[in-house]
Amino acid sequence: MTQAKPQQLLAALGETIVGQEAVTQALVLGLIAGGHVLLEGPPGLAKTLACRALAAALEGQFKRIQFTPDLLPSDIVGTRIFDQRQAEFTTSFGPIFANVVLADEINRAPAKVQSALLEAMQERQVTIGPHTYSLPDPFIVMATMNPLDADGTYALPLAQMDRFLLKVNVDYPSAQEERVILERFAFADTPLRSGAATLNDVLAWREEAHAIYLDEKLKAYIVDLVGITRNAAQRDIVGEHLIDRGASPRATLALAFLSRAKALLESRDYVLPDDIRSVAPLVLRHRLGLNYRVLTENLDPEAILSSLIEAVPAP
Known part of the structure; x- marks a missing residue:
């Protein structure tokens, strides 16, 4: 099977996302470089859609975590559950176990929850009970955050921000782009292009980039x-x-x-x-x-x- 090119993945994202070239290119760059991406901007600017489109284009596993003030670390990484019939503990894996993880509105959760996610990002493994589990490869976290003047947000400490390879400021579309959005998606679901590349292609791109x-x-x-x-x-x-x-x-x-x-x-x-x-x-x-x-x-x-x-x- 012929290896896909990263340009094909970028083009696939462009079929779903109108405008926002800086966002789609940043997602592909982060994927190639093996790092995590932070997207900041007001709601409604296709940040979540861009992440879903990336996962669909790669045919990888996608999970979304909606950060809220009452979220617990175990809601992200998973927990141990006692099975009374078997009289033993079983492991329930959290949504962090995916190739593409969307951490939506990361700055709406308290610091201990942010730390749980960022530790998994750095170590690429999580500990649940007595066992340590490796996360899938490739593994990329795309976190969205609202501007700090939005209600109910917590500032991310610089030490935690440093875990993100790159940050993109998401702007409003131009009038022409917004007209295209209106005509294309007003009465139809947003199409997600699949099969533009594989997870093995991503790993191959990383080796090429290192060289x-x-x-x-x-x-x-x-x-x-x-x-x-x-x-x-x-x-x-x-x-x-x-x-x-x-x-x-x-x-x-x-x-x-x-x-x-x-x-x-x-x-x-x-x-x-x-x-x-x-x-x-x-x-x-x-x-x-x-x-x-x-x-x-x-x-x-x-x-x-x-x-x-x-x-x-x-x-």
Whole structure:
């Protein structure tokens, strides 16, 4: 059987999702790079639909977890149940055991529930009672969150945000795109394209991405991009004390992973500086600890991030 290309998966998502190219591309990049994706935006912008479309296109197992204030960690990972007839405990597996897991409105659940999910994301295994179980491979979590000014939301700590490989800000569609949505889906169910790729294709893409050439100068460029988030004040780039905490070394690794994935998506066997620049906002936007002045003075975090990226010359 001929191996599918990641471009075919991207095209399959485009048949379901109108517009939102940044979202669909980010999902495919995250899948190739083997990381988890955080989507932030108001309700109704096809975040959930995009995740369902990805699972359908891969013919993988899809599970959705609706995060609520009364959710328990066992509702995610599973629990041990005593069977009175057999006089023994049996294991009930939670929805985390799937290839594509949608954590819907992750910031509506308290910290202990968020931690249970994020621990599973990091370790790719969960412990239920005395036993440890590996999660399926490939395994990707796509979490959606509402803006923090929405009612009933809890802020995700930076240490937990760092577990996500990338973050996408989901915007409203253009007027033209919204017209297409109206004409295409007003009286019909949204079609989900299936069979665009297989789970084995995804594993093969990851091996191909790992083999893509990343020049030493580009490795230094990645290190400089992450480093500037830690000393921006000293270099007087975005003003004094706007960034309390810079990105961790996880960001360095994420830039390398995603730039290789971007090169693969562009059908190249080498990384260009533009690949790194294009994925840098996805990697860095959720890893910066911005000062309270950014909120009180109504400053634009995306503009701050752009200033940092532009301040580092590409090789």
